[in-house]
Amino acid sequence: MDIFSSLLSGPVLTLLAVGVAIGLVIRALAALARDIPGLRIRLDQVQSQLDVQLSGIPTFKETIKEMQETITPQKQQVQKLQDYHNTLLETERKHALAQQDKKDSNEIMIHRRGSQ
Numbered sequence: 001m002d003i004f005s006s007l008l009s010g011p012v013l014t015l016l017a018v019g020v021a022i023g024l025v026i027r028a029l030a031a032l033a034r035d036i037p038g039l040r041i042r043l044d045q046v047q048s049q050l051d052v053q054l055s056g057i058p059t060f061k062e063t064i065k066e067m068q069e070t071i072t073p074q075k076q077q078v079q080k081l082q083d084y085h086n087t088l089l090e091t092e093r094k095h096a097l098a099q100q101d102k103k104d105s106n107e108i109m110i111h112r113r114g115s116q
Contacts (some may be wrong), residue, residue, distance in 0.1 A: 006012065
């Protein structure tokens with residue numbers, strides 16, 4: 001029983017915990033060492049894909065700039081057409097009101113003549 005209680009003592013349990021922790025660290029490092037070549041290959045693949053994407057960015061920026069230069073005059077033209085359309089609508093509305101006023105005034109004249 002004396003051996004059993006000395007095995008469960010604080011310093012022995014601490015040494016055991018430290019030994020297990022060191023074993024886990026060594027095992028993790030060994031697993032990482034095995035995975036490093038595969039991870040390096042994947043990193044190189046991702047890096048090459050990223051390089052391809054990054055090399056295309058200036059081309060895309062140039063395309064966007066050209067599109068904006070093309071679209072800007074068209075936007076201005078659309079605005080002019082919208083303004084013209086709104087002017088026409090307003091003119092039609094005023095004309096319709098004037099026609100209605102003329103019709104109403106003719107009806108009033110007819111009623112006055114009829115009542116006399």
